[in-house]
Amino acid sequence: VSRAAPLFLAAVLGACATGYRSPEDSEPMAREIEDRNVASRVRMLLGTDPETAPYPSIRVECENGVVTLEGSVDREAVRRRAVELAKAARGVARVRDRIVIARS
Amino acid sequence: VRKARRRRLFWIAGAVVALWLLLGHLAIDAAISRWCAAHYKGDARFSFAVVWPWLGVDLFGARFRSRGDGPGYDLACTRLSVALDLGGALRGSPVASMTVAGLSGEVREGADLDLFQEPARERGRPPPAPAPPVRFSGVAVTFRDANGRSHCAVEADALSVEQEGLGHYRVEALEGRLGPIPFERATARIVPRGAHVLVGDLKLAALDGLVEGLLDVDRSRAGAVNGEISWQGVELARAAREFRLPRRERIRGRIDGRIAFKGTSLAADALEGKGELRLANGTFESPISLAVVLLLKLPVERPSMFHSGEMVFSFERSLLYVERARGYGTSFDLAAQGLVGFDGKVDLEVTHGATTVAVRGTLEAPDATLLPLNYLTRPFDRLFRDRISPR
Numbered sequence: 001v002s003r004a005a006p007l008f009l010a011a012v013l014g015a016c017a018t019g020y021r022s023p024e025d026s027e028p029m030a031r032e033i034e035d036r037n038v039a040s041r042v043r044m045l046l047g048t049d050p051e052t053a054p055y056p057s058i059r060v061e062c063e064n065g066v067v068t069l070e071g072s073v074d075r076e077a078v079r080r081r082a083v084e085l086a087k088a089a090r091g092v093a094r095v096r097d098r099i100v101i102a103r104s
Numbered sequence: 105v106r107k108a109r110r111r112r113l114f115w116i117a118g119a120v121v122a123l124w125l126l127l128g129h130l131a132i133d134a135a136i137s138r139w140c141a142a143h144y145k146g147d148a149r150f151s152f153a154v155v156w157p158w159l160g161v162d163l164f165g166a167r168f169r170s171r172g173d174g175p176g177y178d179l180a181c182t183r184l185s186v187a188l189d190l191g192g193a194l195r196g197s198p199v200a201s202m203t204v205a206g207l208s209g210e211v212r213e214g215a216d217l218d219l220f221q222e223p224a225r226e227r228g229r230p231p232p233a234p235a236p237p238v239r240f241s242g243v244a245v246t247f248r249d250a251n252g253r254s255h256c257a258v259e260a261d262a263l264s265v266e267q268e269g270l271g272h273y274r275v276e277a278l279e280g281r282l283g284p285i286p287f288e289r290a291t292a293r294i295v296p297r298g299a300h301v302l303v304g305d306l307k308l309a310a311l312d313g314l315v316e317g318l319l320d321v322d323r324s325r326a327g328a329v330n331g332e333i334s335w336q337g338v339e340l341a342r343a344a345r346e347f348r349l350p351r352r353e354r355i356r357g358r359i360d361g362r363i364a365f366k367g368t369s370l371a372a373d374a375l376e377g378k379g380e381l382r383l384a385n386g387t388f389e390s391p392i393s394l395a396v397v398l399l400l401k402l403p404v405e406r407p408s409m410f411h412s413g414e415m416v417f418s419f420e421r422s423l424l425y426v427e428r429a430r431g432y433g434t435s436f437d438l439a440a441q442g443l444v445g446f447d448g449k450v451d452l453e454v455t456h457g458a459t460t461v462a463v464r465g466t467l468e469a470p471d472a473t474l475l476p477l478n479y480l481t482r483p484f485d486r487l488f489r490d491r492i493s494p495r
Contacts, residue, residue, distance in 0.1 A: 029418065030378040033364045036330040040320035044304040047272055047295035054271075056298045 035062040038091040042067055045089055051081040058082055058099060065093030072102040258282055260290070271296060284346050285310050299324035303331075311346065313338030313358070329370060334362035340386055349390075349467075357386015357412075365419075372446055376420035383413045393431060393438060395472040396454045396461050403435050410438075422446040 039062040046052040046060070055078060058071040067086050073079050079099045086095045260280035268274050272295040279288045290308035294301065303319040315338075319331035337358045344355040365377030389409035397404055410431035418425045422445060429440040442452030442463075450470055452463040465471040 029376060029420075030364070033330060033366045033377055036320070036366055037318065037332050037364055040300075040302060040304075040318055040330060043297045043300055043320065044293075044295060044302050044318065047297040047302060048293060048304075056271075056296075059298065 031064065034091060035064065038062045038065065038067065038089060041089040041091065042069075042086045045085040046082060049081065049085055051078055052085060055082075060086070062092075065091060066096060067092050067094070068096040068098060070098045072100045074101065074103060076101055268293075282310075286346070287315070310335075311338045311342045328366075328368060329375075330364075330366035332362065332364040334360075336360045340383065340388070355386075355388055355390075357383050357388060359383050359386075373422045376418070378416075378418040380417070381413075381415045383410075386411060388413060388431065391468055392440075392450065392452065392454070392463050392470045392472075395463065395470045396438060396456070399461055399472045399474060400456055400459060402456065404433075409433055426452065 039060045042060045042062070046058060047056070052058065055071070055073050058069055058073065061068045061070070067089070069082055069086055073082070079097070079101060082099060083095055083097050086092060258280065260277035263275070263277045263280075266274045266276075272293055275290075275292045275294060277287075277290040279286070280290065281287070287308040287310040290306075292306040293304050295304060296302075299322060301321045301323060303317075303321075306315075306317040306319070308315050313335050315333065315335045317331060317333040319329060322328040322330075337360065340355050340357045340359050343349075343359070349355065359381055361379060361381040363377055363379030365375050367375035367377075369375075387410070393409055396402075397409070410433045413429070413431040415429040416427045417429075418427060424444040424446070426440055426442055426444060431438045431440075436456060439455045440452050440463075441455075442450070444450050444452070444467070448467045450463055450465060450467055453475075454461045454463055454472075460475045461472050462475050463470045463472050
């Protein structure tokens with residue numbers, strides 16, 4: 001029991017120190033929301049641009065500000081335009097281009 | 105001879121009515137199907153229609169269902185009252201419910217829906233591209249989840265929905281209400297994009313300020329939403345009035361801010377997010393700051409307890425976490441941190457210099473107590489905070 005007492009005290013003090021919700025606690029949630037909103041901004045640009053709007057198959061994901069574009073298009077110009085639009089969206093740090101050209 | 109004439113007249117009248125019913129039904133069925141096809145690649149089914157001699161039509165049990173690339177929806181009209189004017193236009197007053205992206209909406213009676221703007225003689229021809237805009241003179245929509253809980257009520261006057269030709273729609277409304285907030289001159293684009301339905305480029309004038317936003321509904325995950333809303337120059341006095349805040353007579357000034365959120369639906373308790381607020385060149389005081397000022401006997405120069413302030417917050421499960429708040433007054437500043445429940449309960453620590461005051465109770469009737477042994481009590485307060493937090 002005497003050996004366990006300091007450990008218990010340390011655990012209580014640790015809990016006391018972390019009991020409050022600090023601004024840092026909400027950071028992962030804020031990061032996830034920002035990533036989802038960055039992806040939405042890119043989708044909005046792709047969906048309203050005349051070049052990329054006819055290609056809803058281009059999927060957009062974002063993690064830590066890095067946007068990944070996936071899917072297939074039939075023209076190189078569409079792929080280039082999609083990447084260009086994604087780079088222009090607010091909050092995008094980098095664009096990972098995984099769009100493939102599937103010629104029919 | 106009279107009997108024979110009467111009988112003949114009766115049969116003629118019956119045949120005319122039957123023909124009218126049949127033709128009316130067919131014309132409207134074809135026209136509405138074409139409208140659906142032009143707008144949504146959908147179809148329409150009616151259980152029956154009643155055609156009135158003065159060219160008013162009542163439809164019962166109409167059902168529209170989308171297919172193709174448009175936003176998936178299922179619209180059931182319990183009653184669609186349609187007036188057919190001589191120019192060939194159909195105007196309707198629908199009482200309908202609609203399900204889209206996991207949320208259902210209801211259109212109340214009184215909405216004036218201008219369904220078809222082409223002349224009657226053009227019916228039957230291929231629809232022009234893009235489809236003509238649909239205009240509503242007044243619409244009230246309440247979004248509900250699968251359990252029937254109301255999430256968001258929208259009323260709009262002079263609402264216009266226009267297809268822009270790239271598979272997305274432009275929506276404009278002259279004025280309306282979004283929940284408790286009145287708005288004017290709203291514009292937005294609705295963009296169906298794969299499994300997502302985006303409401304973007306949203307701009308509206310509300311509470312004397314400008315509000316902009318983006319909303320993304322993921323149809324692959326029923327009701328999953330994320331988005332962001334920012335506002336500039338919103339008049340705090342009007343906001344206080346609309347939200348019925350306490351001591352609203354002592355609240356003035358312009359606030360800027362933004363929130364970003366995600367959630368499983370648009371219900372307040374299903375959303376979580378983060379935001380910030382800034383007040384500049386205003387006057388602000390609340391029962392909380394008043395309770396602290398009275399407790400600490402701070403000098404107040406009325407009417408301005410605070411002339412500016414800022415707050416960083418996050419929210420989840422109907423709780424607002426005030427991560428950092430600061431009010432700047434002419435004679436003193438206050439800082440705050442803690443919890444505010446959406447039901448008005450508070451659990452805050454307000455700091456003035458080295459002095460800390462615990463504020464508990466409600467927003468309207470807070471109870472302030474001095475924490476003289478601040479550094480000793482705070483750790484234990486932290487330990488039990490979850491138990492005393494207003495859930």
